[in-house]
Amino acid sequence: xxGRNIREAVIRAFFFASGILAVLVLVGIFLTLVTTAVPxxxxxxxxxxxxxxxxxxxxxxxxxxxxxSMVVSTLLVTGGALLLAVPIGIAVAAYLSDVAxxxxxxxxxxxxxxxxxxxxxxxxxxxxxLVGPALARIFHTGNGLNAxxxxxxxxxxxxxxxxxxxEDSLNAVPKAYNEASLALGGSRWQTLWRVKLPAGLSGIxxxxxxxxxxxxxxxxxxxxxxxxxxxxxxxxxSSVRTMTADIAIELGEVPYxxxxxxxLFAIGLVLFIITFAVNLVADLVLHKYQEREQ
Amino acid sequence: xxxxxxxxxxxxxxxxxxxxxxPAGKMIQIKGSDTMVNLVQILAEEYMGKTPGAxxxxxxxxxxxxxxxxxxxxxxxxxxSREWKQKEIDQAWEKGVTPRFIVVAVDGLSIVVNEKNPxxxxxxxxxxxxxxxxIKNWKTLGDFQKPVSLYGRQSNxxxxxxxxxxxxxxxxxxxxxxxxxxxxxxxxxxxQDEGAVGYVGVxxxxxxxxxxxxxxxxxxxxxxxxxxxxxxxxxxxxxSGAYPISRPLYMATNGKPKADVARFLGWIVGxxxxxxxxxxxxxxxxxxxxxxxxDKAFK
Numbered sequence: 001x002x003g004r005n006i007r008e009a010v011i012r013a014f015f016f017a018s019g020i021l022a023v024l025v026l027v028g029i030f031l032t033l034v035t036t037a038v039p040x041x042x043x044x045x046x047x048x049x050x051x052x053x054x055x056x057x058x059x060x061x062x063x064x065x066x067x068x069s070m071v072v073s074t075l076l077v078t079g080g081a082l083l084l085a086v087p088i089g090i091a092v093a094a095y096l097s098d099v100a101x102x103x104x105x106x107x108x109x110x111x112x113x114x115x116x117x118x119x120x121x122x123x124x125x126x127x128x129x130l131v132g133p134a135l136a137r138i139f140h141t142g143n144g145l146n147a148x149x150x151x152x153x154x155x156x157x158x159x160x161x162x163x164x165x166x167e168d169s170l171n172a173v174p175k176a177y178n179e180a181s182l183a184l185g186g187s188r189w190q191t192l193w194r195v196k197l198p199a200g201l202s203g204i205x206x207x208x209x210x211x212x213x214x215x216x217x218x219x220x221x222x223x224x225x226x227x228x229x230x231x232x233x234x235x236x237x238s239s240v241r242t243m244t245a246d247i248a249i250e251l252g253e254v255p256y257x258x259x260x261x262x263x264l265f266a267i268g269l270v271l272f273i274i275t276f277a278v279n280l281v282a283d284l285v286l287h288k289y290q291e292r293e294q
Numbered sequence: 295x296x297x298x299x300x301x302x303x304x305x306x307x308x309x310x311x312x313x314x315x316x317p318a319g320k321m322i323q324i325k326g327s328d329t330m331v332n333l334v335q336i337l338a339e340e341y342m343g344k345t346p347g348a349x350x351x352x353x354x355x356x357x358x359x360x361x362x363x364x365x366x367x368x369x370x371x372x373x374x375s376r377e378w379k380q381k382e383i384d385q386a387w388e389k390g391v392t393p394r395f396i397v398v399a400v401d402g403l404s405i406v407v408n409e410k411n412p413x414x415x416x417x418x419x420x421x422x423x424x425x426x427x428x429i430k431n432w433k434t435l436g437d438f439q440k441p442v443s444l445y446g447r448q449s450n451x452x453x454x455x456x457x458x459x460x461x462x463x464x465x466x467x468x469x470x471x472x473x474x475x476x477x478x479x480x481x482x483x484x485x486q487d488e489g490a491v492g493y494v495g496v497x498x499x500x501x502x503x504x505x506x507x508x509x510x511x512x513x514x515x516x517x518x519x520x521x522x523x524x525x526x527x528x529x530x531x532x533x534s535g536a537y538p539i540s541r542p543l544y545m546a547t548n549g550k551p552k553a554d555v556a557r558f559l560g561w562i563v564g565x566x567x568x569x570x571x572x573x574x575x576x577x578x579x580x581x582x583x584x585x586x587x588x589d590k591a592f593k
Binding site: 054057058059060061069128129132133136142143145223224227228229230231232239241249252253255 | 356357362440443449450465469487
């Protein structure tokens with residue numbers, strides 16, 4: 001009896017410690033990010049950092065530290081990816097949960113999940129040799145190293161997450177909803193569109209947010225496929241440099257403890273805040289939705 | 295450079311005995327310039343084939359990455375295609391690292407366009423203007439109605455810095471330049487994009503049959519307007535300095551090269567190594583200034 005109590009206590013302590021560790025790591029990362037980012041603003045005005053479009057820290061003329069082009073590029077590429085991935089993802093999820101024969105589903109679902117395991121560098125390479133030249137031919141732009149290329153690749157990478165979690169949430173909708181709708185004379189399409197999708201919305205939103213998280217933080221793929229030009233983007237066919245790509249390019253060679261070094265961490269902090277805001281909004285939306293449901 | 299060397303030698307003489315000796319038979323770690331990574335990889339393989347017990351690992355990452363690696367002592371040799379910045383030398387001193395620089399090959403940086411581009415020759419000034427973003431359309435330079443599409447390296451590359459100092463006159467690159475992850479990616483862009491212009495090391499222009507890759511056109515470059523243009527593939531022009539965009543490629547060590555590292559570097563600058571350098575499309579160090587500097591660095 002005593003032995004069991006001790007074991008219980010140890011196990012409980014272990015889980016508590018694991019939970020605390022996760023929180024501590026997160027807090028640690030955040031503090032490191034903030035303390036390393038803040039010194040950047042001894043030399044850069046925070047307003048200029050956020051609103052100027054020119055970024056050229058190694059310039060032999062006058063170093064420039066404006067991240068607006070990169071922020072807009074990141075949002076452009078991510079937004080484009082979501083525009084492609086969300087409708088397709090939800091459609092595939094609906095197909096898997098409601099339309100597909102169970103045999104088809106047994107094959108398709110694992111295949112979709114395997115797609116999630118393809119390394120980003122491989123997808124980036126496909127962007128370089130396959131998607132890029134195709135876009136160049138379609139739009140007559142000479143090259144396909146642009147935001148659209150990045151969006152297409154990121155959509156491919158976000159799809160497995162969106163499909164998989166959306167499908168789970170559609171399956172979690174109580175069977176009674178489905179049956180009630182059909183019994184009231186609703187068609188299968190009406191049942192799916194008016195009953196099941198709204199009922200599973202919280203899970204679908206979570207799926208989209210996770211997919212967006214994947215897209216916004218992805219580095220290697222966009223680094224290879226978007227051309228990394230620093231200019232402010234004119235549209236989806238401009239060559240763009242995202243925040244993650246810039247950090248990846250420059251952090252390797254930057255002299256430590258210089259303004260440039262701190263500025264890269266400041267970009268990381270901005271990225272962190274954007275992701276945090278996205279998650280916060282998602283959480284609020286979810287809460288509001290769940291309250292209404294109850 | 296010479297002064298740094300002298301300082302390096304003097305300090306080394308003082309600090310030399312205090313530096314920890316490298317245990318024999320350890321793997322030699324090499325890091326740095328992407329322009330050099332293929333060449334050094336091949337040199338290392340040939341050397342290991344001939345020398346039982348030699349173990350060499352070669353990584354790319356850019357000159358800046360290699361130099362940082364040597365300063366932080368995470369590698370034995372740093373490959374770099376540009377000279378060290380004063381800031382880097384200062385950092386090295388602070389950490390007790392006394393770099394020695396050995397020229398292992400000479401690279402002619404080539405300016406390359408798509409084969410559909412009718413232009414054959416540019417002056418240094420014109421190349422600079424293209425990359426500063428001052429020329430937006432090829433029709434300014436010749437009979438070719440196409441927007442200029444600039445391809446370059448990323449700021450962690452020695453080629454990026456060399457080009458900026460040497461050809462752009464220390465001015466900013468155009469923000470519209472596409473910054474590619476390596477020489478090979480630039481070459482891919484040049485083959486596909488008709489309006490493209492790019493700068494790459496000569497080693498990347500050849501296919502496996504030692505022919506210039508299909509779809510590329512290497513431009514003749516002249517120093518002066520109306521001057522004679524030369525190709526970077528013209529060995530005599532590069533050796534004599536008539537080809538304007540050429541540069542030495544270095545391998546740097548912490549202090550005088552010792553033991554395995556010294557033997558490897560000695561082999562590279564010797565006849566066998568230089569034969570491979572030439573075979574890989576780079577230029578040999580010759581008998582002039584580079585050789586004299588090397589002799590000093592080895593002492």
